[in-house]
Amino acid sequence: MSKMFKSINRAVKKLTEEAPQGNDQMIIKVKRLDSRFNRRGHQVVVDSGTVPTIEADNYDANGAYVLVHCKYFNQLGLLHRQTLDIKSLMVKKVLKEVIGDSYPGISFNTANIVLEYPLRCLWHYRDEIRFVAKEDKKSEKGRHLKLLLDFLDAEFAKLDADYNNYMEQGLTSFDIMWTLFKPGELIYTSFDGHARVFETKGYKEQSISCTIYGVIDGTYIDYNGDEFGYAQRYVLNPEFDGTRKITDLDAFPLKFHPREKEVRHDLISRGRKFESLAGIHCMDYNGPTISGAGHWGSKLFVNGRVMVDVKTHVHYHPEKVVAVSSLQGDKDKVKELTDSQNKPRYTTAGYHNGVYYEEVASQGANNVTMNVTLPTDGSGQDLKNKGKQNQKSKAVTVLTEEHLLLCSSLIYGFALNEKQWVQLFVDLLQPVRWNTVSFDQLVLPKSQKQLVKALVESHQTSTSNFDDFIAGKGKGLICCLHGSPGCGKTMTAESVAEFTKSPLYTISAGDLGADPAEMEKALSKILRLCTIWNAVLLLDEADVFLEERSLHDLGRNALVSIFLRMLEYYSGILFLTTNRVKTFDEAFQSRIHVALRYRDLDKSAREQVWRNFIEKIESSGTTTAIKEADYDFLGSVLLNGRQIKNAARTALSLADNMGEKLSLESVKSVLGIVEAFERDFKEMKKPEDIHS
CATH class of the missing domain: 2.40.10 (Thrombin, subunit H)
Incomplete structure (x- = not known):
């Protein structure tokens, strides 16, 4: 603190040496004045304590007093305002150096300094002023400052007494x-x-x-x-x-x-985490979020994967952009603005062949705007000049510990399950634990698994420049998964997302709507997001968009046509699942890279699915009483994969409730209920089938 005061004093000395010679002739007193109404109703300024006359006001506002204190009375004689006019140039320059423009609503950089009561700004900076006065007691400047301090001490006597009394008790x-x-x-x-x-x-x-x-x-x-x-x-x-x-x-x-020390440490650590979230990140999240602006939006609980991507959020919700002032100085702002005029501006973004590309609008010959696609690292950095640009970028964006302490506790992100932009608490964001072995646990014929894995890995890592004759067409990987429910279609897409460490964006017909215009708008947005995030897109139960067109249903024809056209230009990975492949429009056949049929699980496949779920239960720390011989019985029960998962979960809940280990008996109890439901379902459906 003393170093800061010494620095202030040196600067003040330099400034006050240039003060006009008239300062040493000033009257080192406080001139006290009253502004009152005389008998004619005119407001006049007189010496404090005197009665205003009907004569004109002869007071010289530019008198030679160091300070002028004026009280203003209304027509009823009640005090309603007070001011302190700083006349001394040396005092003005000290205040300019000590306070400057740091106090809101008051500037000490102006020629005339008239302060309104209460003098809170001078109370806050009294210690700094006192330090300057102490360093230069005998000079004219020191005497001027002492007068100011004595005046303030008298004005703040009661406040100081209350303040000191409360501070001793922490009140x-x-x-x-x-x-x-x-x-x-x-x-x-x-x-x-x-x-x-x-x-x-x-x-x-x-x-x-x-x-x-x-x-x-x-x-x-x-x-x-x-x-x-x-x-x-x-x-x-x-x-x-x-x-x-x-x-x-x-x-x-x-x-x-x-x-205080612990809080500082925790908030600086969180600030580093906040700083690291610049750009695009897939994260795990479990907790409340805020779906509105600021801290006053409605709460939404999210448990699952989220995409932290502030820039894309700003693109779709510009009204919610946070207004920030640059951490750089004004000179840097001007330079940054000038430099930005000479740099290309990024308009679109996406991954292709494992490399992030951005479409750049740049000025070509004759000032014609051209779109050029450049490989980048996903943050707008040209890979060709990445080294040089990264050095400059880091110099601009690295935050000091003082900055990290002040970092926000919230950041915008997209909840993938809820399909909604929300504000996420930085403390609750965690790195994703990718389940890279989930694809191995997928119960599929070996040839099908190898084909899917090879196609996906090739699409992710390919550096081939092969393209359609029309630029941008046919660069995606479209997989159609068809078969009975519960055979692993959805899990295939989920497993692919896990082993490629890509976010999974799942949509259904309900997310797109039935109106062609709304559907096109929604699908366009989803495809763009998946491209930016390098996400695996799963369109579950896609029958409504794949069904063959007819001459009688123009609305459905429009939906199918829009879907066909947008599918042609999608460059990411898309999985379509359906149970009704026979109704497909012929135009889809040429757009699908691979179609996999999922047959009903046989006995060995059902055994393997049961093993996978039991092993998952045991790996979580729960012991079971399932024996090796039990799998023969479990595999003999005609269930699909989804039914097996539900049965295992229900049996585990039943065993926990009874205080027992999961056993074959508890599974049989659940299977009995499942079989009864299946029997009732079939019996109730038969009359409808006969009637139809």
């Missing part, structure tokens, strides 16, 4: 709570159970919905998809009676926190 009252929030002070608060720290920029009392609040104007570090920067947030402390512990306030200075 505050609402009336003097503003003393805690000096500009630059780090403020600790909590949003939805997650700690936050803001830097104070200002404080005021304000009525909101008929309640008085102490409103702290705070800044923090956020990310808008392009850069990190300072963002603004108002933090509220509601009015209260009497006194309250400082640490019981909704927001209070971080230095009062009993675990």
Whole structure:
């Protein structure tokens, strides 16, 4: 602290040496004035304590006093306003150096400095002013500053007494709570159970919905998809009676926190995590999210994979973009703006042959805009010049510990299961644990598994430049999986996503709608997202879009035609599942790269499915009483894969409830219920079949 004060004093000395000679002739006193209404109803300024006359006001506003204190009275003679006019150039220059423009609503860089009461800004910076005065006691500047300090000490005598008394006990009252929030002070608060720290920029009392609040104007570090920067947030402390512990306030200075060191460490660690989430990331998430803007949106619980991608969110929801001010200086801002005019702007993005490409709009000859596709690393960095550009990028984006402490606790992401953009709590984001062995557990003929794996790996890693005669067509991998329910069609797509470590985006006809225009809009958005995220797209129960066109149903024809056209230009991996391959439109045959038929599980396949689920239960730490000989019976029961999974889960719940291990007997109890339902279902369906 003393080093800072010495630095301020040196700067002030340099400035005050240039003060006009007239300063040493100033009257080192406080001129006290009253502004009152005379008998004619005119407002005049007179010496404090005197009665205004009907004569004109002869007071010279530019008198030679160091300070001029003026009280303003209304026509009823009641005091309603006070000002302090700083006349001394040396005092002005000290205040300019010590405070400058750091206090909101007041500038000490102007020629005339007239401060309105209450003088909160001078109370906050009294120690800094006192240090400068102490270093130069005997000079004219020192005497001017001493006059100011003596005046302030007298004005703040009662406030200082209350403040010191409360501070000794760690208390505050609402009336003097503003003393805690000096500009630059780090403020600790909590949003939805997650700690936050803001830097104070200002404080005021304000009525909101008929309640008085102490409103702290705070800044923090956020990310808008392009850069990190300072963002603004108002933090509220509601009015209260009497006194309250400082640490019981909704927001209070971080230095009062009993675990300040631990909080700093935790928030800096979270800040590093927040910084690392710039770009595109597939993460695991389990907990509440916020589906609206700010901290006041509705809550949505998410348990599953999410895509953290602020830039894409901004593209689709520009109204929710976070306004940030650059961490660089004004000169850097100008340079960045100038440089950006000479750089290509990225318009679209996506993976192709395992490399991320971005479509670049650049100026060619004769100022004609051309679209050029360049390979990038997924963040807009040209791979050819990646080394040089990365050095510059890191220099711009690396945050200091002071920045990391202020980082937001929220970041925008897309919940894949809920298909919704939400704000995710950074603390709850975890790296994905990819189940790379799930494909090996898939119960399929060996030849089919090898074919699917080879095609997917080839599509992911291929560097071939082979393309259609029309650019952009036929670059995707379209797989049609058809067969009876519960034979592994959906699990195939899920397993492919796991072993390729790609997010899985699952949609159905309900997500796209039945209106052709709405369907085209929704499908276009989904295909673009899957391209940007390198996701595996699964269209489950795709019958409605694959059904053969007819002359009588123009609406369905439009849906099929749109789907065919968009499928042609999709460059990612798409799995279509259906139970009705016989109704396919012929045009789909040429667009499907591989069609796999899933037959009903035979006895050995059912045994293997049972083994997989029992082993999964045991690998989670739960012991079972299933014996090797039991699998022969389990495999003999005619069930599909989904029914086996449901039976195993239900039997485990039944055994847990009875305090027993999972055994063949508990499985048989569940299978009896399943068989009864199957029998009833078939009996109820027979009359309908006969009637039809």
